[in-house]
Amino acid sequence: MAAALVIGDSLIEVVYRGGRVVGESVGGSPLNVAVGLGRLGHSVDLLTHLGDDAAGHRITERLRSSGVRLVAGSDSAGRTATARAVLGADGAVDYRFDLSWELTGTPEVPPPQVVHTGSIAAVLDPGCLAVAALVDTYHLSATVSFDPNVRTELIVDPGLARDRIIRLVERADLVKVSTEDLRWIAPDRRPEEVAASWLARGPAAVVVTDGARGAFGLCAAGRCAVSAPPVAVVDTVGAGDAFTAGLLDAVAAAGLLGGDRRAALRRIDVATLTAALRSGARCAAVTVGRRGADLPDRAALTGAGEPE
Numbered sequence: 001m002a003a004a005l006v007i008g009d010s011l012i013e014v015v016y017r018g019g020r021v022v023g024e025s026v027g028g029s030p031l032n033v034a035v036g037l038g039r040l041g042h043s044v045d046l047l048t049h050l051g052d053d054a055a056g057h058r059i060t061e062r063l064r065s066s067g068v069r070l071v072a073g074s075d076s077a078g079r080t081a082t083a084r085a086v087l088g089a090d091g092a093v094d095y096r097f098d099l100s101w102e103l104t105g106t107p108e109v110p111p112p113q114v115v116h117t118g119s120i121a122a123v124l125d126p127g128c129l130a131v132a133a134l135v136d137t138y139h140l141s142a143t144v145s146f147d148p149n150v151r152t153e154l155i156v157d158p159g160l161a162r163d164r165i166i167r168l169v170e171r172a173d174l175v176k177v178s179t180e181d182l183r184w185i186a187p188d189r190r191p192e193e194v195a196a197s198w199l200a201r202g203p204a205a206v207v208v209t210d211g212a213r214g215a216f217g218l219c220a221a222g223r224c225a226v227s228a229p230p231v232a233v234v235d236t237v238g239a240g241d242a243f244t245a246g247l248l249d250a251v252a253a254a255g256l257l258g259g260d261r262r263a264a265l266r267r268i269d270v271a272t273l274t275a276a277l278r279s280g281a282r283c284a285a286v287t288v289g290r291r292g293a294d295l296p297d298r299a300a301l302t303g304a305g306e307p308e
Contacts, residue, residue, distance in 0.1 A: 002252040003043045005071075005112035005138070006034040007131055008121035010048040011081035011099055012055045013237070015292065025237075025292040026062040027083060029119035029149045032238045036245025036283065036295035038067035042252065045109040047071040047134075049102055049127065055080035071107040087235055097154055101127035106134065111141060113258040114248060118147035122168055123161040124154055132164070135171050141259040143251075146172040147244050150181045170201045173265055174251065176244050176280075179210045192216075204265040205273055207280070209243055211236075215281060217273045220266060224274040229285040238293025239284045245295060246283030250276035 008030025015023045026035075034046040046068050050056040052075045059080065063070055081099030088094065101124040115138045121131045135144055148165045155161045162185055169175055175198060182191040189197075195206045195218055205219040212233075216225040251257055254272050256265040286296040 001042050002113045002257050004037050005045050005115045006030050007047045007117040010050050010059050011083050013083045013085045015085045017087040026059050029241050032241035032293045033244050034068045035066040039297040040249045044068045045071050047107045048074045049077045051077045051080040103127045103130035114143040116145040119149035123164050143257045144172045145174045147176045148181050150184050169198050173204050175203045176207045215277050217277050219268050219273050222270045224270045226277040231285045231289045233288045234291050239288045242283040242287035242295045243280035247276050247280035250279035
């Protein structure tokens, strides 16, 4: 099991379908990854920005019940952020946000083997500047995991956002990104071409998810791809975050997390990367079969085909 520090936003998602509210849930891409890793038995700290209010308490309870520790000082926001998630007929989600993103200082947590960040935390001022500094701080001692998970509704300056994303790609050891995000980041290039160019910038592996079509991964040893497991989709909320949690879980099981394992991670073989993609796909499949971002624990994954 790995020690993980996750840095990023947390919020309450209000879910709409057909113009009416059908549910509310705890969300935020980095928070979902933290919850997913916690439910899989990893030691997880979450550095975030939420309020000391009813919504913030709901988030804190979700973290506690999933085995995730809230980093001291994370509850200093004036109010807890919210997102309006509108579900389409195909289960896809359109988001609208009401949030602020601020961070200060270095978290007082046990040394992590992996630091994960992404989404709003990567691009939104002023907190994104602190995120970049923390990634630099932890880069030597920990594996850095990054998922751009672009939220276009919050991006004022697309060029600056793309520059910030590329900078984090260059500092990351593992990058997970969707084809949808790649088409926004580099609209004039094929996702496969962008992924290859990102791999050349420094990560040990770049993994690209493509919804029901599965995922592919690139590393120095070559390319691999997996299909998405068949599942009756309830909604896609949290699917990408579940994939990230499953991916990191498998890399941890392979003994490849931690700054002292960086050279070994750079030598990851295609078979090991394929197994990690399958782990991510299983986590995502369980999650899309549930309402909301309800990521699986180990028992649910075993039922979904994970080896015991």
